Amino acid sequence: MTDERELDDGLAAFDQLGREMAETNRLLRAVQSDQATRNQQEHDLSAEMRAALKQATGASQKALQASQTEIRSSLLWAGLTAFLIVLVAFGGGYFFGQQAGWDTGHADGYQKARNQEAAASWANTPAGQRAYGLDRQGNLDLLTMCQGNGWTTERRKDGTVCFPNADAKGNITGWYLP
Known part of the structure; x- marks a missing residue:
């Protein structure tokens, strides 16, 4: 009976091993299926990321071009503004300088x-007339x-x-007298 029992135990163990193998195969297929799904998801995400990266690159290039255009425009306006400030400063300097010169000329002329x-x-x-005669x-x-x-x-201390x-x-x- 021991042989029969051992055989039953061996068959039961073999059955158990078969069930465990089936479960292992089922789990392996599930893992493989999950892995395939994950691979597909990663591939889809990678494609989406490439598309998003392409869009971001395009947007950044457009922004760079716009900023370069804006910089040129800003520099142009800054240059024009500086030119106008210098022009106004020269005009103001000329006006005030001319006015000051006019006033000084009048004061000197009056003096x-x-x-x-x-x-x-x-x-x-009479003294002036004598000097004129000399x-x-x-x-x-x-x-x-x-x-x-x-x-x-x-030379003396109070003059020559x-x-x-x-x-x-x-x-x-x-000398002759007048």
Whole structure:
């Protein structure tokens, strides 16, 4: 009976092994089926990702072209704006400089006219008339520059003084009176 029992046990074990093999085969087919499904899904996702990547690349190229166009446009506007600012600055500088020059010219002209007026007023005095007479005879320069024969100049603390001295022959030069 032991042989029969062993045989029954062996058959039962063989049956059990057959069932386990069938279950293993079923699980293996399920895994293979799942793997095939996963492979198909990965392939589909890969195709979708390639399409999305292609779209993203196209969009980025369009954005790059648009930004380059925008940069050119911005640079053009910035350049034009800078040119206009410089033009306005030059115009303003010219206007204000011309105005300041005009005012300065008028002030200088007015001051010179006042000086001329004062000089004309002095020229009409007796001293002015005498100085004019000396100048007409050519003696004013001789007198004011201390250039007569034998005349010398000497520096003193309050200015330069002209001394008419006798020359080597003992002559003293002078000037004609008006």
